[in-house]
Amino acid sequence: KAGVTQTPRYLIKTRGQQVTLSCSPISGHRSVSWYQQTPGQGLQFLFEYFSETQRNKGNFPGRFSGRQFSNSRSEMNVSTLELGDSALYLCASSALNRQAEAFFGQGTRLTVV
Amino acid sequence: GQQLNQSPQSMFIQEGEDVSMNCTSSSIFNTWLWYKQDPGEGPVLLIALYKAGELTSNGRLTAQFGITRKDSFLNISASIPSDVGIYFCAGRQGAQKLVFGQGTRLTINP
Numbered sequence: 281k282a283g284v285t286q287t288p289r290y291l292i293k294t295r296g297q298q299v300t301l302s303c304s305p306i307s308g309h310r311s312v313s314w315y316q317q318t319p320g321q322g323l324q325f326l327f328e329y330f331s332e333t334q335r336n337k338g339n340f341p342g343r344f345s346g347r348q349f350s351n352s353r354s355e356m357n358v359s360t361l362e363l364g365d366s367a368l369y370l371c372a373s374s375a376l377n378r379q380a381e382a383f384f385g386q387g388t389r390l391t392v393v
Numbered sequence: 394g395q396q397l398n399q400s401p402q403s404m405f406i407q408e409g410e411d412v413s414m415n416c417t418s419s420s421i422f423n424t425w426l427w428y429k430q431d432p433g434e435g436p437v438l439l440i441a442l443y444k445a446g447e448l449t450s451n452g453r454l455t456a457q458f459g460i461t462r463k464d465s466f467l468n469i470s471a472s473i474p475s476d477v478g479i480y481f482c483a484g485r486q487g488a489q490k491l492v493f494g495q496g497t498r499l500t501i502n503p
Contacts, residue, residue: 284435313491323436323481323493336490370435372491380424380443380485384435 282307284385286371292391298359301388305352305373311335312354313382314346317368326369329354358390366392399482399494407502412469414480414497422484425458425465426491430479439480440467469499477501 285304293299305312313328313336325338329348346356352373358365368389372382399416406412416425424443428436440451442458442465449456453470465482482494 315493322495325490325492328490335488338490372435378441379488380491381426381438381441382483382491383438384428386433387435389433 284371284373284383286369286385286388288388289386290389290391292393293361294393295361295363297361298357299361299390300355300357301369301371301390303354303356303371303373303385305354305371306375306383309373309375309383310352311374311376311379312348312352313372313374314354314356315370315372316340317370317387318366323370326356361392363392366390397482397484397492397494399497401497402495403498403500405500405502406472408472408474410472412472412476412499413466414482415464415466416482416484416494417464418484418492419463420484420486421462422486422492423462424485425456426483426485427454427456427465427467428481428483430481430496432478436481472499472501474501474503 287302311330314326316324327346328336332348343359348354368387370387372384397416397418427439430436440456445462447458455468457466479496481496485491
């Protein structure tokens with residue numbers, strides 16, 4: 281069974297640009313969540329989607345948004361990038377009967393210059 | 394945002410030693426999880442705990458769900474070089490978001 285796939289693995293963007301990150305969950309998983317990981321702040325929750333609906337949202341500005349498609353694939357978008365948005369962005373998926381168990385992808389390393 | 398208190402923050406041990414780390418929270422959780430993260434990779438789920446008092450093993454790893462539901466412990470026995478990495482605890486209550494500890498960085502001297 282394939283794991284969670286995130287694309288791209290690495291990305292370099294300029295301040296002010298926007299970026300879209302993609303996540304394909306494990307087959308059969310309908311819940312997808314996103315996290316930002318930085319050395320100083322650890323793993324910070326961004327949002328969680330289940331069946332195309334946002335179920336939980338973290339304390340991030342409105343520049344961070346996400347969505348989930350009918351095939352459970354998810355995207356997150358960050359607009360007007362700031363230097364502080366440089367981080368590892370992780371996506372995790374969960375099965376319906378084990379929703380607490382989140383399985384992570386390898387992440388997308390975003391560098392804003 | 395909300396964080397779990399995970400300790401210690403780092404550990405430097407000799408190969409073959411046992412390791413203990415723990416997480417505490419001011420809130421109760423009905424699920425505790427332990428993850429390991431290697432450099433440049435996403436966290437990998439090691440153990441999931443669902444009941445207060447539960448003790449679960451995965452090879453040389455053993456984790457416990459505290460009786461108060463506000464803490465959890467992870468032990469690694471007879472450490473080996475591939476145990477090096479960052480270990481995270483995480484807790485979840487119902488359908489609320491998964492909350493992570495700040496991690497314990499494990500370094501092993503051969």
